[in-house]
Amino acid sequence: MAESKKTNIILLFADDQRADTIGAHGNPHIQTPNLDKLSDSGFSFRKNYCAGSFSGAVCVASRAMLMTGRHWQQIPGRNKGSGWSALPVLPRYLRDKADYKTFIVGKWHNGQETLRSAFSSGSSVYMGGMVDHADFYVQDYAQGKLGDKRKAKEFSSAEFASAAINYIQKAETNKPFFLYVAFTAPHDPRNPPEKYRQIYYKNRPPLPKNFLPEHPFSNMPMRGMGRDECLAPWPRTKAVISDQLCEYYGLVTHLDEQVGRIVKSVEESPHAENTIIIYTADHGLAMGSHGLLGKQNVYEQSMSSPLIINGTGIAKGKSNAFTYVHDLYATICDFANIPTPDGVTSKNLLPLIRGEKETLRDSLFLPFQNNQRAVNDGRWKLHIYPQINHQLLFDLESNPDETNNLLASHPEKVKELTNLMGKWRRKVGDKDPLSVTKPQPLKVDYSKVKRVLDVWQPKWIRDKYFDGREKANHGPKKK
Numbered sequence: 001m002a003e004s005k006k007t008n009i010i011l012l013f014a015d016d017q018r019a020d021t022i023g024a025h026g027n028p029h030i031q032t033p034n035l036d037k038l039s040d041s042g043f044s045f046r047k048n049y050c051a052g053s054f055s056g057a058v059c060v061a062s063r064a065m066l067m068t069g070r071h072w073q074q075i076p077g078r079n080k081g082s083g084w085s086a087l088p089v090l091p092r093y094l095r096d097k098a099d100y101k102t103f104i105v106g107k108w109h110n111g112q113e114t115l116r117s118a119f120s121s122g123s124s125v126y127m128g129g130m131v132d133h134a135d136f137y138v139q140d141y142a143q144g145k146l147g148d149k150r151k152a153k154e155f156s157s158a159e160f161a162s163a164a165i166n167y168i169q170k171a172e173t174n175k176p177f178f179l180y181v182a183f184t185a186p187h188d189p190r191n192p193p194e195k196y197r198q199i200y201y202k203n204r205p206p207l208p209k210n211f212l213p214e215h216p217f218s219n220m221p222m223r224g225m226g227r228d229e230c231l232a233p234w235p236r237t238k239a240v241i242s243d244q245l246c247e248y249y250g251l252v253t254h255l256d257e258q259v260g261r262i263v264k265s266v267e268e269s270p271h272a273e274n275t276i277i278i279y280t281a282d283h284g285l286a287m288g289s290h291g292l293l294g295k296q297n298v299y300e301q302s303m304s305s306p307l308i309i310n311g312t313g314i315a316k317g318k319s320n321a322f323t324y325v326h327d328l329y330a331t332i333c334d335f336a337n338i339p340t341p342d343g344v345t346s347k348n349l350l351p352l353i354r355g356e357k358e359t360l361r362d363s364l365f366l367p368f369q370n371n372q373r374a375v376n377d378g379r380w381k382l383h384i385y386p387q388i389n390h391q392l393l394f395d396l397e398s399n400p401d402e403t404n405n406l407l408a409s410h411p412e413k414v415k416e417l418t419n420l421m422g423k424w425r426r427k428v429g430d431k432d433p434l435s436v437t438k439p440q441p442l443k444v445d446y447s448k449v450k451r452v453l454d455v456w457q458p459k460w461i462r463d464k465y466f467d468g469r470e471k472a473n474h475g476p477k478k479k
Contacts, residue, residue: 006176007312008275010164010266011328012259013066013468015059015107015187016295017281019304021252024339031253034260035308038279042310043353044318050283051324052367056226057129058295059187060109062282062325066090067110067118069329069344073428074369074397082111087357087428090329091118094178096337101175102353103167104141106182107131110263116144120179124152131156131184132193132456133251155193156184157251161258165265167479173270177334178355181262185251187284188231189457192250196315198241199253200246207241208301210401212291218388218444219297221370227452228294229473230466234446240465241288248287276335280325290402292424298366298424299402299468318351321359322376323451336469365424375421380410386432389439393417 017136020027024036025044050194053061054072060081061072068075077083092103104122108115109129122141133156137149152159162180171177213235220226234241245443259279284302286292295302309331329346333339340346351357366374373384375433376396383392393407393414407414425431453466455475462469 006100006337008171008177008179009094009100009332009335010179010262010263010275010277011332012279012355013106013182014255014279014281014306014390015182015184016160016283016285017186017255017305017342018284018301019046019286019306020301021249022306023187025388026408029203030249032256035306036255038259038263038277038308039318040312042277042308042314043318045307045309045323045349045352046318046320047215047364048280048305048307048323048325049364049366050305051365051449052298052303052372053283053296054369056220056228056296056369057081057109058126062432063110063182066282066328069113069326069340069346071324071326071345071428073430074343074345079302080306080445082114085114085117089114089118089346090332090446091120091178091180093338093341094332095120097422099175099340100186100336101171102180103177104180104182105163105167106180107184108182109322112146115141115146117400122300124159126156126184129187130187130454130456132189133185134193134458135159143458155254157255157258160184161243161261164262168265168271171269171271174387176274176352178332183255183258185255185284186248188228189461190244190245190247190251190374191458191461192247192254194251196254197247198250200249200474201243204242205245207238207245207251208287208289208401210289210301210403210434211236211238211241212288212448213237214455215291217385217390217442219292219385220369220439221387221440226294227294227454229292230449230451230453231293233451234291236288236291237291244293245287248285272435274312276309276314278307278309278328278332280328281306282325286404298368298372300381300396300397300400303366303374309349315353315355317353317355319358321352321357322349322361322364322378322468323349323352327360363420363424365421365430367425367430367432373421373430373434375417375424376421377417380417382414384418384420384421386434386436387440388442389435390442413427 024039050062094100104119123136140147330348348362364376371387455472
């Protein structure tokens with residue numbers, strides 16, 4: 001059987017992973033030896049971002065952008081989350097133009113129609129947004145159909161890694177493959193196996209430098225604060241955030257082990273010499289930064305995520321150029337030696353890896369629904385909150401944690417960045433106003449916010465963080 005000389009591509013996609021949760025990227029408090037190895041022997045992008053969101057479920061937007069290669073405001077139609085199956089979806093485009101086998105493992109949160117349009121087959125597919133990592137059901141996928149639901153045999157990250165390894169071991173060498181492995185960790189519930197959270201309970205990482213008990217203003221409508229922000233009561237206490245950070249780090253470390261298993265399977269397979277491994281996440285997470293817990297904000301920790309590329313022909317190095325998660329579309333097309341289709345606005349990252357360019361874009365735009373906007377010129381970052389007519393200005397060079405608002409003292413910089421944001425808005429087609437005539441209240445009365453409890457939180461988390469509450473008010477009813 002003739003062997004394919006084309007490059008196999010494995011895309012490992014974490015869920016809710018902050019960019020600062022990798023040891024090799026400067027965090028001495030977290031254990032990620034396998035991601036450290038990927039980074040040290042590969043190429044890391046240190047300013048990688050999700051390009052905002054049309055939804056509080058930011059993962060839906062991030063995945064839609066990745067699969068279409070377009071900024072979310074450039075995805076046509078009203079249903080930007082799952083109404084794009086007619087576009088040249090990345091896996092199908094690889095299959096049609098370069099004869100790739102396409103295989104999905106793990107989370108798919110963009111509907112069955114897009115799944116059918118994207119992938120030929122898959123295993124241990126989870127159709128949904130979040131899951132109790134220790135108690136959930138998966139489906140296998142073949143010929144455009146999902147099989148019966150079956151109970152996962154392992155913790156989520158291990159279940160998905162095992163399915164990926166099984167595919168790698170059986171994959172033939174006569175055709176290249178695109179293997180997409182979408183983990184549900186470290187998204188909450190923050191319930192890593194006991195061993196992994198104990199690692200951090202016993203040696204606690206420090207709280208974020210920008211920890212606050214409460215966010216100082218209403219960055220989103222109160223009704224839109226949603227499930228993520230209700231995972232701990234207000235005001236946030238250092239003790240509660242410390243525990244949740246330990247549990248979050250435990251999920252990352254357990255996920256790191258599974259990444260190591262996958263990498264080892266590649267190294268021991270016939271595909272070792274012609275495979276690219278990409279590791280990234282859909283976006284970051286607040287985890288106590290600015291008094292927030294979720295990703296429904298345009299602060300650095302929530303919109304940035306890790307991105308590492310390792311494998312055949314990839315030089316060692318790193319870049320501080322601005323990149324978006326959906327830049328992987330054009331990059332993967334280059335790996336497959338096919339042109340990017342018309343309408344794709346993703347930028348190819350390979351010129352950065354090869355040292356041919358130092359930057360791909362001079363600034364970054366982060367639009368979030370109709371209530372948050374941010375633009376970053378590499379040093380200065382302007383936040384605009386249209387629904388409350390509020391603005392913030394940060395010098396990220398001296399204040400990367402976004403805690404010192406310099407709006408009043410730098411009016412010329414505000415004007416400059418507002419003009420820059422206008423250029424971005426025209427480029428991507430952003431038509432939402434930047435201010436309103438009847439703004440909503442600036443402050444939040446947290447005592448009036450009813451905490452949301454979703455059905456996926458296990459009992460020990462409900463006992464610990466929800467005072468033993470049993471009745472959930474978010475998610476499907478359990479049968």
